[in-house]
Amino acid sequence: MDFNPSFKDKKKTRDQSSLLCCKLFISEARNHDVLDAIEQAGRLDPETIIVNKFEDGAYNRVRFTLVSYVMHDITDSPIYSPLHQTILAMVEAAFGAINLEMHCGAHPRLGTVDDILFHPLARASLDEAAWLAKAVATDIGNKFQVPVYLYAAAHPTGKALDTIRRELGYYRPNFLGNQWAGWTMPEMLSEKPDEGPTMVSRARGITMIGARPWITLYNIPILSTDVSAARRIARMVSARGGGLPTVQTLGLVHGEDSTEIACMLLEPNQIGADRVQTRVEMLAAKEGLDVERGYFTDSSPEIILEKYMNLVSAN
Known part of the structure; x- marks a missing residue:
């Protein structure tokens, strides 16, 4: 090019x-x-x-x-x-x-x-x-x-x-x-x-x-170091494990005192973060584990577009 x-x-x-x-x-x-x-x-x-x-x-x-x-x-x-x-x-x-x-x-x-x-x-x-x-x-x-x-x-x-x-x-x-x-x-x-x-x-x-x-990346902290439990929860949430369609997950260690469910929402307008959060909280409760509110690792496409237009105008 x-x-x-x-x-x-x-x-x-x-x-x-x-x-x-x-x-x-x-x-x-x-x-x-x-x-x-x-x-x-x-x-x-x-x-x-x-x-x-x-x-x-x-x-x-x-x-x-x-x-x-x-x-x-x-x-x-x-x-x-x-x-x-x-x-x-x-x-x-x-x-x-x-x-x-x-x-x-x-x-x-x-x-x-x-x-x-x-x-x-x-x-x-x-x-x-x-x-x-x-x-x-x-x-x-x-x-x-x-x-x-x-x-x-x-x-x-x-x-x-x-x-x-x-x-x-x-x-x-x-x-x-x-x-x-x-x-x-x-x-x-x-x-x-x-x-x-x-x-x-x-x-x-x-x-x-x-x-x-567009996909959405959304991570949910689990207040436990039991990565096996996190992986079980992750699998049950994912489409591959029979959970939510168009949702992919990983159960991972995240720091010294917690694990995390890293989620990829392939169709966020159909199945969004709130629904994933609810499912994780329900499954974690069955394991006797506490869950924190999840967080997005990036902005929405609308906010990204707005940021771009503002920054390019400033340039």
Whole structure:
């Protein structure tokens, strides 16, 4: 995408509100010099806006939420977004500063740059989000020689993220029974990636890249260190365990004195956080466990859009 639109063209497209949002998940949250370097790389282009950053020290994981516009050609096909080069700059900073072999945390991960998810905002379409996801995947696979697996709308058959992760052993802790440390798989992949080599760098691991409609991430603290109980509750809440449709969950250690149900709500307008909270509280009560009110790890798309417009106007 070697395209350099004029300011006039950029202004016109931005006013049309054809916007994409990217959630960039990186396996680091404890080294703030590293996080600052990655964030600085994300601020080099003022037309890409970092609207949120969520750090979790226990999980040793950070998520940046970025927004920018999409430009189209005369056939209305997407041809350019500032997000593309911004994401690559942040990925390069992460790969240059983080060694996955030295990483340890309570959240599963397969790579230094673990997951990159694109959402359409405002007038943008899911096809545009998938277009950018595939373009970024090609560059990460080729430039950084990192295996990339595509999922959801970016995958040729729409393969689900959790299906690919399950095939790759993402959900199996490999350290102290409940945490993840270092590289967790053979260096030669049995499942061929969509982009990049089949040989894995132990320092960089694998990157997942997808595009899908908006999802909500909602975590519910359990006031207990019994991770087995948390996992039982998580499974009974999830669609996979016969619980709530379109809800995916993980029961994880979170700090020294608590666990947590990490929830991914795939259709938050159908099954939202309140319903998940109620189900967790009911199941936890049967285990004799107390539950705190859950929290969202990101803003709603409406608030993200408002933040973007305010920040880009200030710039």
